[in-house]
Amino acid sequence: MTVSEIFAKLSAALPGRGLTLEEGAVEAVIRVPREALIETARRLRDESELNFDALMCLSGVDRAAELEAVYHLCSMKYRHRVTLRCVVSKDDPVIPSVCSIWPAADWHEREAWDLIGIRFAGHPDFRRILCPDDWEGHPLRKDYAVPTSYHGIPLTAQLPPENTP
Amino acid sequence: MTEPRELNIPLGPLPSDVEDVHGERMILQMGPQHPATHGVLRIELETDGEMAVRAVPHIGYLHRCFEKVAENMQWPQIVPYTDRLDYLGSMNNALGYVLACEKLFGIEVSERVRAIRVLAAELNRVASHLVAVGTYGLDIGAWTPFLFLFQQREHILDLFDELSGSRLLYNYIWIGGLSHDLPDGWLKKVRDFLVYMQPKIPELNTLLTYNKIFLERTGKVAVLPAETAIQWGVTGPNLRGSGVKWDLRKIEPYSGYETYDFEIPTGTGEAGRVGDCFDRYVVRVREMEQSLRIVEQAVQRLERMPADDVRAAIPKTFSKVPVGEIYFRTEATKGELGFYAVSDGKSKPYRLKCRAPSFCSLSVLSKMSPGLLIADVVALVGSLDIVLGEVDR
Numbered sequence: 222m223t224v225s226e227i228f229a230k231l232s233a234a235l236p237g238r239g240l241t242l243e244e245g246a247v248e249a250v251i252r253v254p255r256e257a258l259i260e261t262a263r264r265l266r267d268e269s270e271l272n273f274d275a276l277m278c279l280s281g282v283d284r285a286a287e288l289e290a291v292y293h294l295c296s297m298k299y300r301h302r303v304t305l306r307c308v309v310s311k312d313d314p315v316i317p318s319v320c321s322i323w324p325a326a327d328w329h330e331r332e333a334w335d336l337i338g339i340r341f342a343g344h345p346d347f348r349r350i351l352c353p354d355d356w357e358g359h360p361l362r363k364d365y366a367v368p369t370s371y372h373g374i375p376l377t378a379q380l381p382p383e384n385t386p
Numbered sequence: 387m388t389e390p391r392e393l394n395i396p397l398g399p400l401p402s403d404v405e406d407v408h409g410e411r412m413i414l415q416m417g418p419q420h421p422a423t424h425g426v427l428r429i430e431l432e433t434d435g436e437m438a439v440r441a442v443p444h445i446g447y448l449h450r451c452f453e454k455v456a457e458n459m460q461w462p463q464i465v466p467y468t469d470r471l472d473y474l475g476s477m478n479n480a481l482g483y484v485l486a487c488e489k490l491f492g493i494e495v496s497e498r499v500r501a502i503r504v505l506a507a508e509l510n511r512v513a514s515h516l517v518a519v520g521t522y523g524l525d526i527g528a529w530t531p532f533l534f535l536f537q538q539r540e541h542i543l544d545l546f547d548e549l550s551g552s553r554l555l556y557n558y559i560w561i562g563g564l565s566h567d568l569p570d571g572w573l574k575k576v577r578d579f580l581v582y583m584q585p586k587i588p589e590l591n592t593l594l595t596y597n598k599i600f601l602e603r604t605g606k607v608a609v610l611p612a613e614t615a616i617q618w619g620v621t622g623p624n625l626r627g628s629g630v631k632w633d634l635r636k637i638e639p640y641s642g643y644e645t646y647d648f649e650i651p652t653g654t655g656e657a658g659r660v661g662d663c664f665d666r667y668v669v670r671v672r673e674m675e676q677s678l679r680i681v682e683q684a685v686q687r688l689e690r691m692p693a694d695d696v697r698a699a700i701p702k703t704f705s706k707v708p709v710g711e712i713y714f715r716t717e718a719t720k721g722e723l724g725f726y727a728v729s730d731g732k733s734k735p736y737r738l739k740c741r742a743p744s745f746c747s748l749s750v751l752s753k754m755s756p757g758l759l760i761a762d763v764v765a766l767v768g769s770l771d772i773v774l775g776e777v778d779r
Contacts, residue, residue: 246710247490275616278713280726280739291726293713293741297616297630300637304713325619328749336453351446351778360454361737 224249250304272296279329281337318344336361422764425774441755448778456738469555472776475719477510480559486714486725500642505684508677513542514719515670518771525768531594562700604664605657608766619746622721627653627666634717648676663769744772
């Protein structure tokens with residue numbers, strides 16, 4: 222199934238939930254409001270014609286004003302793929318966890334919290350994963366300032382200067 | 387004699403499906419400097435006698451901020467960093483990243499470049515599996531196969547040394563082409579290597595695969611059912627070991643893999659049950675045979691192909707690239723390697739996320755460990771073939 226067919230099927234099954242299809246240059250993406258995320262995810266997994274049994278990747282993206290969680294799903298049976306995007310504001314960066322639907326989300330959600338700062342409500346073991354537990358800030362935020370020291374260890378390495386033409 | 391100290395670590399509740407054998411539970415810190423963890427990984431193991439009741443992997447010791455660095459590098463400058471993700475399968479990492487960029491930017495490369503890339507990636511897969519299989523023997527207690535396999539791997543590293551100038555981190559596959567053309571007489575050397583290598587795999591089978599002790603240590607141990615593997619995002623040889631015929635080289639072919647003739651080996655429960663440690667191991671051995679077949683076909687093609695400029699399609703500048711985003715996945719040596727790249731039209735990625743196969747394979751450890759003997763946890767970690775460079779990135 223193509224992404225637009227999957228979208229048509231989803232929006233017919235879940236009317237009035239605010240699902241939208243974003244046409245991209247390379248791949249189309251289904252945008253899901255966070256209130257409808259769990260319902261959409263469950264339907265994508267359980268609907269026999271969709272059968273999205275695998276969450277391949279979950280990425281956090283900082284879009285200046287907002288934060289995004291991007292879910293790349295795949296069906297092992299039908300071999301089709303779909304991308305979901307859930308956008309939240311930086312003041313209230315909470316998204317429901319999909320761990321109960323795809324256990325693979327466990328570490329991916331922890332990583333998105335660690336590096337981007339999205340909170341996943343309902344995650345069974347919610348803590349940082351790559352950075353130390355007492356690290357401050359979320360390094361992949363665009364406005365992140367690299368700390369000067371960590372427990373007295375100087376962090377002197379400078380990032381390369383902006384050299385975009 | 388000093389009195390044993392009491393541990394001050396709170397013990398978690400016992401999982402409901404695990405039997406409390408002795409009522410004496412303790413925390414065992416496996417790693418971060420432990421040879422069986424294949425790098426710097428710490429597993430907090432809660433044990434009851436000889437049995438593990440809970441395992442919590444702690445990662446991040448090798449975190450080198452790949453994604454942060456990538457946001458401060460121009461697109462082509464990231465290739466050497468991808469080499470350092472899974473440092474045993476550098477060619478495959480670079481291939482995955484480069485193909486993602488080429489698709490995003492709409493770059494087409496010549497047939498010859500595609501064949502050279504396949505040749506390099508498959509030779510690299512053999513080298514990576516040789517380490518996986520060799521160190522796995524080591525984890526189980528077999529010292530000789532490790533040395534025997536590293537000896538074979540040395541020949542591949544020598545070939546890569548001549549090809550790219552380095553033995554481990556190649557920076558050979560570039561966006562739009564390759565860094566160098568093949569050296570004179572190199573294909574002949576690959577042919578000689580194939581003749582040399584093909585009989586080594588039956589030899590390995592005699593030495594390790596069908597060794598009685600090895601079969602006993604790996605058969606029926608740490609069974610990963612196909613359904614669990616899919617739910618937890620486990621891919622690559624680990625998923626195929628569970629009997630699922632899933633290989634992106636066949637399912638979403640890239641770089642011309644659809645034109646090569648090869649099989650996908652899967653676990654069949656030869657040593658007891660489908661998806662046990664032995665199946666995950668033996669899939670890698672069989673994949674080496676298939677990779678050698680692909681290498682042979684690629685060499686045949688390249689010998690007949692007229693020479694061309696392998697740098698012809700490399701863009702002169704990356705100052706203006708198309709805007710868009712892509713998730714591109716390839717079958718790296720450890721499983722599905724995905725790159726999620728977001729371009730805002732500038733010379734550097736807006737966001738680059740790497741979906742590393744070992745990261746997902748390791749996450750299933752806490753699910754599989756309860757109820758295993760401590761020695762079997764070692765057998766399990768080894769059979770998952772993780773590379774911490776890619777787990778931590």
